[in-house]
Amino acid sequence: MIREVSEGLIRVSIGSLALLDLVSLNMKYKPTTLYMLQYSPYGCLARCSFCSQSFSSRVSKKYLSRITWYSVKLSSIVEKLIDKKKLFKRICFQTILKKYFIQETVGIMEYLREQNIELPVSIATTPVSKYYLEKLYDLGVDYLGVGLDTATPILFIKHGKPYTWSVYMEFIENALEIFGEKHVYVHLIVGLGEDSLELYSLMEKLINIGCNIALFPYTSIDKRSPLVDLRYYRSTQIIRYFLQKNYKLEEIVEDGIVKRELIEEIISNLDKYYEIFITTGCPHCNRPYYTENPKGPFYNIYGNDHFEEYKRRLIEELKQLSKFNR
Ligand code: SF4
Structure with a gap:
């Protein structure tokens, strides 16, 4: 299996390839994680309505969200990575649904470890059995990403997610155990x-059972920018942050919106609360330009330097939110 996977293709995000010197690209903010996506020329067999890897999407399979993912031989990436592993703090491997996808994922992990790539690894996957979760854990995968994506069982069906809501919930519980x-x-x-x-x-329910939340603004490949109201996204970031700090939803939200005094407190002490607006995810997952246009607005902020640069604009955005929540 190891020889087979090393000769096989994987997709790698354009930003990660640029850091590996495999493409040339001007990037003001660089990824701190190396992002890989499982390869299939047909994309993923699931039919999620919002995803360009989906079997039902006509968009080229070299796209995911608003960026390009080129296919490269795994062994070529590993060769480059051996020299340049200090540039990355983590590897993220995103699976797709295809025959034997999880066996291939395990094979890829075994190959990385055999080649002495010891970076921490996150795997983002659809539900798999505990047997494979344990195998991945034993190979040093320390974080698991679960694309539940939707907020309700009805939206889950409407957007064509694979399996069922309850299968995902059981999977999340198994993943927490491992x-x-x-x-x-x-x-x-x-x-x-x-x-x-x-x-x-x-979010409150998931955090209460021990999960973390990674937020993504809905972005379409045609528009190349998030399609969701920035005030709603900022509110969600604020709520997520305080829920993770053990606040209850009713302490953060009143009449369905973030309490105004809380927004004012954040504006007055923005440096203290900057983490609210930094990309949420596994340690060092910053996803530059994955959902945002390089011109902004930056729904997710990619790190400390970016925060310093964006601060004034962020204050304006939060003032707008505060006015709206009057
Ligand atoms: S949060 Fe980031 S690093 Fe973690 S699984 Fe999701 S995309 Fe990958």
Whole structure:
């Protein structure tokens, strides 16, 4: 299996390839994680409505979200990575649905470890059995990403997610058992037609059982920018942050919106609260330009330098939110 996977293709995000000197690209903010995506010329067999890897999407399979993922031989990436592993703090491997996808994922992990790539690894996957979760954990995968994406069982069906809501919930519980509290990141896309309170309540429920939340603004490949209201996204970031700090939803939200005094407190002490607006996800997952246009607005902020540069604009955005929440 190891020889087979090393000769096989994987997709790698354009930003990660640029850091490996495999493409040339001007990037003001660089990825701190090396992002890989499982390869199939047909994309993923699932039919999620918002994903360009989906079997039902006509968009080229070299896209995911708003960026390009080129296919490269795994052994060529590993060769480059051996010299340049200091440039990355983590590897993220995103699976797709295809025959034997999880066996291939395990094979890829075994190959990375055999080649002495010891970087921490996150795997983002659809539900798999405990047997494979344990195998991945034993290979040093320390965080698991779960693309639940939608905020309710109805939206889950409407957007064509594979399996069922309850299969995902059981998977999340199994993953928590194996990877431990705060090591399971549930991916939620903001702006897939949910009522905001449905999303906030789901976040509270997931955090209460020990999950972490990675937020993504809904972005379409055509528009190349998030399609969700920035005020709603900022509110979701604020709520996520305080829920993770053990606040209850009712302490953060009143009449369905973030309490105004809380927004004012954040504006007055922005340096203290900057983490709210930094990309949420596994340690060192910053996803530059994955969902945002390089011209902004920056729904996710990619690190400390970016925060310093964006601060003034962020204050304006938060003032708008505060006015709106009067
Ligand atoms: S949060 Fe980031 S690093 Fe973690 S699984 Fe999701 S995309 Fe990968």
